[in-house]
Amino acid sequence: MELTDRKKQILKVVVEDYIQTAEPVGSKAIAAEMGGRISSATIRNELADLVELGYLEQPHTSAGRIPSPKGYRLYVNELMEQQRLTLAETERIDQALQMKMEELDRVISQAGRVVASFVNYPTYMATSGKKHLTARRFDLLPVDEHSCIVVMMMGDDRVKSQLLRLQLKVDTGQIPALVDMLNNHFTNISGGEMSRRLMDVADQVSPQLFLLLSQTVSYAVDVLEEAGQREVFMAGANQLLKLPEFRNADKAHELMSFLSDSKENLPVPDDGPMKILIGPENVNAALRDTSVVVASYDIGDDMRGLIGVVGPTRMDYAAVAARLTGFADGLTRLFGKHEKLPPKEDPQT
Amino acid sequence: MELTDRKKQILKVVVEDYIQTAEPVGSKAIAAEMGGRISSATIRNELADLVELGYLEQPHTSAGRIPSPKGYRLYVNELMEQQRLTLAETERIDQALQMKMEELDRVISQAGRVVASFVNYPTYMATSGKKHLTARRFDLLPVDEHSCIVVMMMGDDRVKSQLLRLQLKVDTGQIPALVDMLNNHFTNISGGEMSRRLMDVADQVSPQLFLLLSQTVSYAVDVLEEAGQREVFMAGANQLLKLPEFRNADKAHELMSFLSDSKENLPVPDDGPMKILIGPENVNAALRDTSVVVASYDIGDDMRGLIGVVGPTRMDYAAVAARLTGFADGLTRLFGKHEKLPPKEDPQT
């Protein structure tokens, strides 16, 4: 059965009022909010229906109403007005994203902190995709007879490098051959495969070179493994303590511990750019009475990034959704730019 | 005036009892703790003296005593027994530090998380030293006509690299000359100086090369700036909520916000390997009724790392100090090893 327009209108008022005040909303307040055109008694009749239908709840007999998860769901799906960011806010977001940073991780964690400060809820960030990262190109740059720089370009165009200390002197003249071998036999394969091939070529080169080769390969394996790992960043968890629903230290502690520990079981938007999970819609027990708004954005190169905001079920969905979309778009743009152009053009300080 | 041995003994019992229970300790409990050899009445007389002298405080007339900051100070300086870690714990620490990680930042933040889980207090980690980082060597590796890898070795032997997308095609043959110029004119100078020199050489090279040069230099400037920045990591802030003194959400929020925001004003051990700051000894207002135990360790290459633990004034100084020292030593060893040897030797998976 469809709700009448007026019922929806009332539901909307209840949700929005409750989002702001965190207190049960009474019939009188609703009547006032709606312009005083209908009396509180009428509202009460409607409220009773809405409770009956499961969209609202009553903490106790003589209290106002609060939205149920079902009520929030209807609100989010139909009633919520898409909030537009003010120009000033859009600018602040763009400005916040004007980071000149090299490392993907840094950019992401920094962005997470900014988002958290914008929405005033705990925010997590992660990346997804990128199952099989491989090396695409190797170089070795001799430094002196005891050390050598290894440079590796990965499948996603990122370049990693490190100084290797050599246990044995290596004849510089042989380096190019070694680089050839690396590029011919150790590119575009998985880390495990690399280790295996290393064994195969063991007897084809001199011991000194083999040592250098194996150092290089194990560096590559480590880097690929580390780069493939998905890392999760958390920011703004302390925001929770400002909320009335988390003034109870135990509740706050429980959720915060979950948030700072869990690397895996945070919600991801399985499809579409944004997903809203309300209370019990969360599979994860620790999130059962919180809501999560999570958006994804394009990092380029088959990878997607993830921004999620965790809050009480009465969180300001419209505001959070708008800001999250703003950031997601901004980040997509940021990474798109990186993709096409060099990171910076301006040579002056 | 020196305290009698018995007074010190009593003070010690009060501190250690209070550290455990967070409740004012009464004369009777002290008498029992001390073996029942002296009566509670005697203890009461002594307690009155200790209050008089400022080592203890009385929350209200008819309550037990709690240590004052001065009392904790005496305890830490003279009374506290140096706690030895059990073999099992030492092993757990060593095991936790068996990380094969490339990035210094990662190692540090990971270590911070481990420390936090060991001591059950919020823990911060940072690095100090390293004021003027410079580039020591450049390389450019052509990839194709639109891109090129820049490799830079810094003063501390770290190597950074990135793929540059070129706006203009560059003649590969001219790259070596460019690398020479970089190595001759842009090494061992500050980032600001680099930008200035870039202007000087503007008319000595072709526009294409200059563009590449300026991209390289601005990459270098960014990296040096980012690398020189001291970054602070926080872990385990949620541990606070378990403590009775932070069950009040406002207090907890205040401290947690301070901890997660402040990058600069966290205590550092100005000399020696470890420093303990008790309550009001903290210059920073936000830390006035907390204590901080901070240790430093050697990263090598003029840099020092920092582990700090923040807790209530009644924190378990002996336990924290022992574990912190254990970790600091472990980290010094870890970095010492990295310094001398290649990061890994074992080529098998």
Next chain:
DNA sequence: CTTTAGCACTCCGGGAAAGCGAGTGCTAAC
């Protein structure tokens, strides 16, 4: 001079009781 037992007193913390007030559901009239 120090230690100890005894005792009246203080004050915190918890629990019960009371009053307040916001809000409801119901009835009857419009």
Next chain:
DNA sequence: GTTAGCACTCGCTTTCCCGGAGTGCTAAAG
């Protein structure tokens, strides 16, 4: 279908009371 009126419910805050832990003081004993 809507509204005014009204009795009623129930959580929250305040007040009050009481138990108990712990003190300070006094006076006696070592």
